[in-house]
Amino acid sequence: MNKLIVLVAFTLMASYSFAQQKRPLDVEACTSWNRIDNSKLSPTGRYVTYKIVPTERGYSDSDKIPTVLFDSKTGKKCLELSNVDNFKYFNQDKQLSYTQTDTAGNTIIYILDLPSGKKTLWKHPESFAPVNGAQISASQINIAEDKAKNIKSHDNLIIRSLKSKDTLCVENIVRYDIFNAGKNILFLQDKGEMRQMKYGPIMGPYKVLLKGKKNVMPAYFNFDQKTLAGKFDIKDSLYCRFNLKDNSIDTVLCVNEIPVPENMKIARINFTKNPNYVMLEIGDKDKFGKKRKKETRTKDDSFELELWTWDEVEVPTLQTASTYQRSAYDKYMYNLKTHELVNIAPVEANMNLPYRALGDVNYLIYTVETPYLKEKEWREKIPFDIYSVDIHTGISKLIGKEYREQPKWSPTGRWAMMYDPHAKNWNKFDAKTGEIINVSADIPYPVYDEIYDKPASAPAYGIPGWTSDGKYVFVMDGYDWWKIALDGKEKTICFTRGYGRKNQISYRILYSNIDKEIYEPNEKIYVLGIHMKDMSQAICQIDMKGNVRTLIHEQCGYRVFAFSDNRKYCLWARQNVSTFPDLYHSTASFTDIKRVTDANPQQKQYLWGSVKIVEWKNYEGKQNRGLLYLPEGYDSKKTYPVIVQFYETHTEEKNHYIMPLLSSAMANATYAMSNGYIMFMPDVHFTIGTPGQSTYDAVVSGVNWLIDQGIAHKGKIGLQGHSWSGFQTTYLVTKTDIFDCAQIGAPITDMVTGYLGIRNGSGLPRYFMYEDTQSRMGATLWDAKEKYKAMSPIVDADKIHTPLLIFHNDNDEAVAYEQGRALYLAMRRLQRPAWMVNYKGEGHFVLKTAAQKDWTIRMMQFFDYYLKGTKEPRWMKEGIQLKDRGYDQKYDLVK
Structure with missing residues (x-):
C-alpha cells in the first residue's frame, strides 16, 4: 500500500472516529449555550466590548458577567473586567472610564489606559464626564443647602483638564452646552437675584450675551452647535433667538401681541421649521387651569360592578383612569410677518408637519382618526383620514380616506409622499399648490407587498430615502429602487437599473447606527441584498449613480451592530443553521475580517x-x-x-x-x-x-x-x-x-x-x-x-x-x-x-x-x-x- 493511500485511509478513519465521538443534544446541553450581550464598538473602531452570558440568565442578571475588551489591532482579547458598567471611551480611544459598585452600594469611577490596562481611581467628588474631542471632564455637582452658612442648594459645574489637571468651577450653573470639540462653552449662571447667559473658551474668559433679574431671564435654552444659533423663552411669554457669531439676540414672538380670539387662551406654542410661522393650540379660557374637584363621593365597597356599554369608545378591559382626560385644542397658524392668526385644524386633528424643514408653503396636512376610534377592536391599525389645509384661509379638504401609514415629508418640506392603501400606489402632495399626483404609475411593478395574504390592505415596500436637495425620492418595489423626480420634470428611472429583479436580489435598508434617509451627492448607501432563490444575503453599497457594489456575500444572514465614528470600521455578525452569530470586526468595506468571539465552542x-x-x-x-x-x-x-x-x-x-x-x-x-x-x-x-x-x-x-x-x-x-x-x-x-x-x-x-x-x-x-x-x-x-x-x-x-x-x-x-x-x-x-x-x-x-x-x-x-x-x-x-x-x-x- 503506498503512502498516499495510507494517509487517505488514516484521514477517513480519523474523521469517522471524530463523528462517532459527537453526541446528540440532551436537555442539559440545551442549558449550556451562551448569548452575546452589550456588544459595542469604540469611536475610532479599534476596540470591541461584549459579554458572554449563559442563556439561562435573564437580561437583568447580566450585570454580574465580566465585560471583555477586544483589541482589533492585535486581534486578541486584552482585558476582562468584572462588575463594571457605564463604559465611556475618550481621548481617541486611548482611555476609557467605567463604574463599579462596592459592597456598601457606593459607585466608584476608574479610568483605564489602553491598551496597557493601567487603572486609575477617579478621586474627585464630581462624576467623570469626558467631553468628546477634548482632554477635559465637565460635570455638575450639587451643593446641599447649609442654613448655618446661609447657602442655598445649587449646582456647580466642574471643568477639569485631564492633561494639566487645572480645574475651573462655574458656580450656580443653571444650564450649559459645550461645543466646538470641547473648546467653547455656553451657559446660564445665577448670581444672587441676577442671571447671566455667557459664552467663550471652555476655561474662560467669558462674554456676556444676556443678563437681568431671574424673573425676566430664561430658565433654559436650545442651541445648535453647527450654526452657533439658539433660542429661549421667558416664562412662555417672550420667545427669542440668539446667534453667537454676531453676539445678537432677536425677539421672535411676544405672546401678548397675538390677536387671540375673545375668551380663548393659548395652550401650546410650537415653533415650525419656517421662521415666519408659529403653530399655536388655542382653547376656551374658562376650561384652563381648572383643577378636578376633590372627590367627595362615598364609595360602596360591598360589591364591585363592571358595566359594559355597547357604544363606549373602549371596552372596560382597555379603559384606564386617563382614557377620557386627553387635553386637545384647535390648531392655529400665526404669521410672524403679517400677524395674521388662522384656525387651520380642529381639536381632534393631529398635525403632520415636516420635521426637517418647512419651506415657503401654502398648504399643510393633518390627520383625523376620530371616526374610527372604536374600530381598534377589529382593525390592527386605527385608520385615519387625511386633510390638506390652506394656511392662509384655513379651508380644509379631504385628500385621503382610511389611510394606514402617515405621510412622509421631503427634506425641504415641499413634498409629502402618501401611500394609498386602497389603490396601492404612492401619491405626492405638493405643499405649495395643494395638488396630489400618483407618482408610482410609471413604475411597471407593484410597489406593495405582493405576497401579503391578510385581510388588511397590503403595505408598501417603503421609501428608503431622499436626495438631500429634496428633488428626488426613492421608492422600492419587490427587488429594486426607483428614483422619482418630485417636480415631475424628469422621467422616473429604475435607480438600481433592474439588477435586483434580473438576478432575483431584493435590496433593502441595512439597519445600523448610521441609518440615513437623506443622501448626499457623494453618498454610498449600505444595503442588504437578499438573494431570493437561496435566501443567502449580501452587504452591498449603492452610489448615487445607482451602481451596486457587493462587499460580502455568503450562505448566511448578516447583522451590523455599529460603524465607527470615522466610518472606517464596523462590528457585525454572520449566521446560518450551523454558525452561531459571533461578533466580527472588519473595515467598513468588510475586508481584514477578525473574529472577535467564540461564544459556544461546545x-x-x-x-x-x-x-x-x-x-x-x-x-x-x-x-x-x-x-x-x-x-x-x-x-x-x-x-x-x-x-x-x-x-x-x-x-x-x-x-x-x-x-x-x-x-x-x-x-x-x-x-x-x-x-x-x-x-x-x-x-x-x-x-x-x-x-x-x-x-x-x-x-x-x-x-x-x-x-x-x-x-x-x-x-x-x-x-x-x-x-x-x-x-x-x-x-x-x-x-x-x-x-x-x-x-x-x-x-x-x-x-x-x-x-x-x-x-x-x-x-x-x-x-x-x-x-x-x-x-x-x-x-x-x-x-x-x-x-x-x-x-x-x-x-x-x-x-x-x-x-x-x-x-x-x-x-x-x-x-x-x-x-x-x-x-x-x-x-x-x-x-x-x-x-x-x-x-x-x-x-x-x-x-x-x-x-x-x-x-x-x-x-x-x-x-x-x-x-x-x-x-x-x-x-x-x-x-x-x-x-x-x-x-x-x-x-x-x-x-
Missing part, C-alpha cells in the same frame, strides 16, 4: 444538521416552498422520523441559527435534528376566508411530496403547531390521517368563541385578528357564518384519529385556556388518545426553566414513542394523578 461536541429549500406543487396548483432540516450524516437510503412544524412562512429563515434551547412551546429544530429527526417547515400562503384549507393545500401536499421523494415514510410522520399554527394543526388532523401523532399548543379550536374572546394580556377584543390580520377570515362572524363554522375544527373532532399531545396553560394571555381544554374534552368524550399538559400559572409560552426542561422531555418522549417506536413513558401510560404531582414525574419508560 457546539463541536454535538451532532448538528443542515437545511435546504425544497419546492413542490401544492393542491392549488401553485409552487410551494419550505425548509427541510436534515440530521448530520443524513443517508437518503435510511428511514428517519419526520416532524412537520410550521407557522406561516419559513424560507426567509433559512440562514437563521437556531440555538439549541429548551422548548417554551414547539420543538427546537436543532435539538430534533441532533436526535435523528428530519424537520419539515412548509410555507403557508393563505386565501382569505379559508385559512384551514390553505394550510391543508400547502402542508399535506408537501408531506406527500416528501413521501414520494423517499424522504418521509408513512408511520413515522408527526405534526406540531402552537398558537396560530395550533389552530392549523387542529384543523389538519380533522381532515387527514397522514400524521401518526400531533402535538398541538395553545390552539384556537372554535373560531366562533375565539372571535368573541378577549386577549387576557392586552384586554383587546379579538375581532381584529379575524377581520384584519392573522386569522384571515376577512369578515365578521355574522357576514361569514358558514365559513367560521367550517374553520372551527372542534366541530369535527369526531374525525380525529391521530393521537394528540395538547399543550395549553391556564394563565395564557393570548389564547383562552378553554380553547385547548375543549379539544382535550372532545377527545376524552370520544375516547381517542389524547394528553393535555397545563403548567399552572404559566402563560402563552413556558418561561420557567424547570418547566421548560419538563416540557422538552415530555414532548420528545411523545414523538419518540409514536415515530421512533421507543417504549411508552409512564406518564403517558399511567397519567399523573393529584397524589403524584411533584413527587413522581414518570419520565421512565414502561418495561
